[in-house]
Amino acid sequence: MDEHYEIKVDSPDAPGEGVLVAQSIWGILRGLETFTQLLYRSSAAFKINSTQIMDFPRFSFRGIMIDSARHFLPLPSILETLDVMAMNKFNVLHWHIVDDQSFPYVSSTFPNLSRMGAFSPLHTYSHDDIERVVEYARLRGIRVLPEFDTPGHTKSWGPGQPGLLTPCYRNDTPDGSFGPIDPTNEANYIFLKKFLTEITSRFPDKYLHLGGDEVSFSCWKSNPNITEYMEEHNITGDYSKLEQVYITRLLNIVSNLPTHNGYLVWQEVFDNGVQIAPETVVHVWKGEDQPLLYKAELKRVTAAGYKTVLSSCWYLNYISYGVDWHKYYDCDPQDFNGTDTQKSLVMGGEACMWGEYVDRTNLTPRLWPRASVVAERLWSNADDTNSVEEATPRLEEHRCRLLRRGYDVEPLWPSFCEGIL
Known part of the structure; x- marks a missing residue:
């Protein structure tokens, strides 16, 4: 753009x-x-x-992530988020649309996924809903980047797609629970190809977010069929090698879809030594209060030649009493020990609003105007040396501007806006 x-x-x-x-x-x-x-x-x-x-803008990727799986976000809440994003010059909506808790996306190819995985028939997004969000965003200069996280975070997928998830065992007997997607079941890759073909027809953006984070290996370890498969295929070492088999197959599927999509993955895929394609974008998210950790990760990822997006320092779902935005303003995605070539691989950053404790009632006030701080950092020139003290009156003015436009954004400190009650 x-x-x-x-x-x-x-x-x-x-x-x-x-x-x-x-x-x-x-x-x-x-x-x-x-x-x-x-x-x-x-x-x-x-x-x-x-x-x-x-x-x-300094960075081409300036994103907001919303989570509609932990709590369903009604369409008006998503459209309002897009409105305020445009007012802050964000250009990517990362939509974490499904997760363990619910599967609100209505698939025309596999309708049982939402029929059996959503909270209720009311808590779903139809084809028309998706189309409306994508077009509403486009008219505001915002790309919609969908995330369908696998092989973990998929419990809500299981009821609607038998055989997809791995049965967990206890004392050599299935215990009735399920773990990540079963990477040994060939039918699952056929399912994924059909499902992702549909997804790329609904979401026109060049990129998909494929997740890959927080994969628990305990269920795979407990399942004797998984162990037998690894022995038969000479997969040695820890279970991250099995994850590598799955991710490699998944990336191959996405690369060969009719739309030839690119993709993002969470940093665990890189950290676990999975052999990922050169065009993969690695999304760095760990180390929220430990800058040395995410700076070291940015150095490793870019040293390996991969493009990256940073979210570690911008988890806005966390709240505290008092002024907490200074740390967001001080975070710079290129502030790590790397060469100019490495730093050029940083595409930008993304503020995340995970939904465990966020729904339509508090999405807007919790996001704004704190996310405005991230917007300025991602847009402004690298030579802009403004301190938080210099940024403070601009942020206060911008908060009042958003209030005047009708958005209930939360206060930053004791203050008032002229003409607004």
């Missing part, structure tokens, strides 16, 4: 005139948002100062 734009208002070469210039519709959208922020009320009129702006 070319998001460059230029604004001139009463400039020396065109006094008394205003112009917005961009090479793409995306640049026009970003410029229009800036123009609205330049306006101020004076008496009964809106005015704008003479100005010249040449602007473009």
